[in-house]
Amino acid sequence: MIEIRQWLDRVTGRVTMYRLVTLVLAVIAAVALVLSAVGQLPHDPLAILASAGVAIGSTVVTSGLIALITRTRPHAESSVITGLLLFFLFWPSLIPTDLGTLALAGALATVSKYLLAWRGRHIFNPAAVGAVLVAVFGLGAASWWVATPLLLPFCLVGGLLVLYRTRRIAMALLFVAVAGALLTVRLGLGTGFADGGILDGAVTAFGSYPIVFFAAFMLSEPLTLPPRRWQQLLLAVVVGVLFTTPFVLGPVVLSFEFALVVGNALAFLLGQRRGVRLTYLGKRQLTPTAWEFRFQPDRAVNYRPGQYLELTVPHGAADARGSRRTFSIASAPSTDGPVTVAMRLPEKTSSFKRALVELPQNARVHATSVGGDFLLPRDGSQPILLIAGGIGITPFLSQLAHDRASRHERDVVLVYSVASAEELAYVDELGETKVLLVAPTAPHPLPAEWRWIGPGPITGELLAAEVPDIRSRAAFVSGAPATVNAVRAALRRIGIRRVTTDYFSGY
Numbered sequence: 303m304i305e306i307r308q309w310l311d312r313v314t315g316r317v318t319m320y321r322l323v324t325l326v327l328a329v330i331a332a333v334a335l336v337l338s339a340v341g342q343l344p345h346d347p348l349a350i351l352a353s354a355g356v357a358i359g360s361t362v363v364t365s366g367l368i369a370l371i372t373r374t375r376p377h378a379e380s381s382v383i384t385g386l387l388l389f390f391l392f393w394p395s396l397i398p399t400d401l402g403t404l405a406l407a408g409a410l411a412t413v414s415k416y417l418l419a420w421r422g423r424h425i426f427n428p429a430a431v432g433a434v435l436v437a438v439f440g441l442g443a444a445s446w447w448v449a450t451p452l453l454l455p456f457c458l459v460g461g462l463l464v465l466y467r468t469r470r471i472a473m474a475l476l477f478v479a480v481a482g483a484l485l486t487v488r489l490g491l492g493t494g495f496a497d498g499g500i501l502d503g504a505v506t507a508f509g510s511y512p513i514v515f516f517a518a519f520m521l522s523e524p525l526t527l528p529p530r531r532w533q534q535l536l537l538a539v540v541v542g543v544l545f546t547t548p549f550v551l552g553p554v555v556l557s558f559e560f561a562l563v564v565g566n567a568l569a570f571l572l573g574q575r576r577g578v579r580l581t582y583l584g585k586r587q588l589t590p591t592a593w594e595f596r597f598q599p600d601r602a603v604n605y606r607p608g609q610y611l612e613l614t615v616p617h618g619a620a621d622a623r624g625s626r627r628t629f630s631i632a633s634a635p636s637t638d639g640p641v642t643v644a645m646r647l648p649e650k651t652s653s654f655k656r657a658l659v660e661l662p663q664n665a666r667v668h669a670t671s672v673g674g675d676f677l678l679p680r681d682g683s684q685p686i687l688l689i690a691g692g693i694g695i696t697p698f699l700s701q702l703a704h705d706r707a708s709r710h711e712r713d714v715v716l717v718y719s720v721a722s723a724e725e726l727a728y729v730d731e732l733g734e735t736k737v738l739l740v741a742p743t744a745p746h747p748l749p750a751e752w753r754w755i756g757p758g759p760i761t762g763e764l765l766a767a768e769v770p771d772i773r774s775r776a777a778f779v780s781g782a783p784a785t786v787n788a789v790r791a792a793l794r795r796i797g798i799r800r801v802t803t804d805y806f807s808g809y
Contacts, residue, residue, distance in 0.1 A: 311783035311805075314467040318626070320379040322467055323519065326460035327386040330448070333456050338394075342452055349394035356401045357392070358385035360408030368416055375616045377625075384411050387429035387519060390448035391559070403442040407432035423670060426566040427523050430559040437557070444559055449512040461518025468524060469805070473534045474517040480542030481513050488546065512558060516545070520562055528572035529609075529673025537572075541565035578603050578611065578669040582661045583640055588727040592693050594632065594644045595658060597667070602637045607701040608804070609674040613643065615667050617657035626670065627654050630780070630804060632696040632728075634703035644696050644727065676778065676804040678705075678712070684776055685713035687769060689760065689789050691781025692720055697804055698780065699728050702735055715769050719760055719785070738768055760789050762796035773797055780804040 314322060331354060338345040361381040369376035385408055392404045411432030415424040418431060433444040448457065465471045482504070490503030507513065521541060527534055541561050549556030580597035587593050605611070612628045629643035647655055661667070678686060678701050688698045695718060705712060717738045720726055723745035733749040744754035755768050766772055777798055779789045783805050790801045 307787045308784050310463075310466055311787075314463055315783070318379075319464070319467055319524065320377075320383065320626075323383050323464055324379055324386070326464055327383065327390075327519065330453060330456050330460060331386065331389065334448075334453060337452055343450065345394045345447070346396065349396045352396055352401060353392065353394040353404060354386075354389045356405050357389040357408050358382055360405040361385035361388070361412050364409045364412040368412065372416070380415075381412060384408065384428045384432075388432055390515065391429065391433050391444040391446055392442070393445040393447050400442070403436055406441065407436045410435045420570070423525060425526065425570045426563050427520060427526050430520065430562040430566070433559040434557075434563055437559075444557065446512040446515075446558060448515050449510055451509040454509060454514060457515045457518065461514055464518055465522060468522055470522040470527075470534070472531075473538045474522060476535055477517045477521055477538035477542045477545075478513055480539055481511075481516075481545045482507055484543065484546040485511055485513070513545075516558060516562070520559075521565070524612075525670060526566045526569055528569040529671065530572075531675040533569070533572045537565050537569055540568060578672065580613075580641065580667050580669065582663065582665040582667060584663060585659070588644060589725045591646050591648055591725065592644060592727050593647055593659070594642055596640045596642045598640050603635075603641055603669075603672060605631060605635055605672045606677055607631075607634060607704040608676040608678065608697040609672060610676075610697075611641070611643070611669040612671045613658075613667065613669050615654060615657050615661070617653060619653060625654060625657075630674075630676070630694075630697040630700070632699045634700050634707055644693055646693050674804075676780070676802060678778070679776055682710055682712055685715075685771065685774060687715050687717070687765075687772060687775040687777045689717040689765075689777070689779045689781075690719065691779075691785035691789070692725060693727065694779075694781030694785070694804065695727055695732075696780075698778075699731060703731065706734075715775070717755075717760065717765065717768075719758055719781075760792060762792040765792070766796050777801045778804070 317325070331350075334343060334345070335347055335350050337343045338350055339347045361384045362378065365376040365378070365381040388404065388407050388411060392407065393400070395401060411428035414426060414428050414431040418425050437443045461474070462471070465474050485507035486500060486503040488503070489506050490500040521538065528537060541564070544556060544561035544564055545558055547556055579600045581600075583596040583598055585593050585595045603611070608630070610628050610630045612626055614626045616625050629645060631641060632644050633640065633642040645655065647659065676697055690698055698716060702714070704710075714735060715738065716732070716735050717740065718726070718732075719740035721742070723741050723743055726741075726745065729749065734751060737749070737752040739748070739752055739754045740756060740758040740760055741754065742757045748754065755764065769775070773796075777793055777800070779786050779801060780803070786803045786805055790803060793801050
C-alpha cells in the first residue's frame with residue numbers, strides 16, 4: 303500500500319491539478335471519439351469533433367476577451383477544463399443551432415467566473431452555471447451523454463487520479479454512496495424489487511447516470527468547495543440528495559447541474575469566499591535549500607493554525623505545474639501581522655518557485671483559498687505528538703506560536719526529521735519546544751529542550767521507545783508524501799489508528 307501511494311504521489315505530483323484534470327478529460331474525449339468511430343457510441347465522430355472545438359473555443363475566446371477588457375491574465379487551462387466539461391454535458395451535434403447553444407453555454411460559463419463572483423473568487427461551478435442558464439433561457443438542456451457504461455471505466459480511473467491528487471476521495475465516495483443508493487432504490491421501485499429489480503436499478507444508476515463523472519470532475523472543483531472537511535462531507539450529502547430529486551418550478555428544472563449550483567451556494571455560505579490580496583515584503587534563507595516568504599495582507603486573513611493558502615503568482619512561460627500552489631501557513635494568525643510561507647528550493651525547481659524568488663519588493667499577488675483540517679485538538683489537555691519531515695515543520699510552527707501567544711499550554715512532543723543538520727529550519731523559533739531530532743549526525747550545540755535520537759529512519763519502535771505514552775497521544779504528521787506515508791504506516795504498526803496528515807506534494 304505504501305508503494306502504491308508513493309507511485310500515485312509521483313505520478314499525480316508531476317503536474318498541477320489543472321493539468322491533470324485537462325489530461326484526464328482529454329483522454330476520455332479521445333476514447334469517446336474512438337468508440338464513436340467504431341460504432342460503439344451513438345454519435346457522429348464529426349459531431350464529437352465539432353462540439354469539442356466549439357465548447358473549448360468558446361470558453362478560451364471569451365476568457366481572452368475578458369482578460370483584454372479587464373487587463374488581466376487569462377487562465378487558459380481553466381478555460382479548457384470548462385470547455386471540456388460542457389462538451390460532455392451537451393449532446394454532440396453538427397446542427398448549427400445546437401452548436402450555437404453550446405457556444406453560448408461556454409461564454410456564459412466563462413463570464414460567470416467574473417460576474418457571479420465575490421471578492422475575486424467565483425461562487426458557482428462555471429460549467430454548471432452555463433448549462434443552467436441556457437436551460438432557463440429555453441435554449442436547450444444538458445444531456446450528460448458522458449454517462450454511458452462504455453465510458454464509465456475511464457471516468458472511474460481518471461476520476462480516482464484527480465480525487466487522489468486533490469485529496470477529495472472521501473467526499474466523492476460519500477456523494478456516490480448517497481446518490482447511488484437513492485437512485486438505485488428509486489429505479490428499483492419503478493421496476494419492482496423482485497426478479498433482480500434492485501440489481502437492475504443499481505446497474506442503471508451507475509451506468510446511465512453521471513454519478514462518477516459528477517463526483518470526480520464537477521463536485522470536487524476546489525474553488526467552489528467549503529474549506530473544512532466536515533463541510534465538504536455535508537455538501538456531498540446535500541448535493542447527493544438533490545442530484546436524485548425530480549423537481550420542476552416554472553422554467554427551472556432540478557437537474558444535475560442545478561443541484562450542483564445549489565450546493566455551490568451552500569458552500570459559499572459555509573466558508574471564507576473572498577480572495578486574499580497580498581503585498582510581498584521579502585524573503586529570507588532558512589537552510590541551504592529552504593526559504594521563507596513574507597506577505598502583508600490588505601486585511602486580516604481568517605485562518606486557523608495549521609491551515610493552508612493557495613498562492614497565485616502569474617508569470618510567463620509557466621511550466622506544467624502552473625501559477626498556483628498550496629502552502630501551509632507558517633505564521634500564527636494575527637489581526638495585522640504578515641503571513642509567511644516556507645518552501646524548499648532545489649537546484650531544479652518549478653517556474654512558479656523561480657517567479658516567486660524573483661518577485662520585486664512590494665509586488666502584488668493574491669491567494670485564492672484558505673482552508674484545511676490539519677488542526678490541533680481544541681481540548682488543550684489532550685497530549686499530542688507532532689512529526690515533521692523537513693519543511694513540513696511549517697504548520698507546526700504556526701500552531702506552536704499561536705499556543706504561546708494565547709498562553710495555551712499543551713503536552714507536546716515534536717519529532718523533527720531532516721536529511722542533514724544544515725537543513726534544520728526555525729531552530730530559534732522552536733527552541734523552547736521539546737524536540738526529538740532525527741538527523742544523520744547530531745548538530746552542536748543543541749537547544750536545551752532538544753535531543754538527538756539517531757539518524758533514522760523513523761520507525762514505530764523508535765517512537766515507542768522515545769515517547770513511552772505514545773498511544774495516548776493524538777498524532778500529526780507533516781512533510782513530503784513519502785515521509786508521511788512511511789510514518790503513518792509505522793504508527794499504525796504499533797497500534798495508533800488515528801493519524802492526521804498534511805501532505806507537501808506537487809513540488
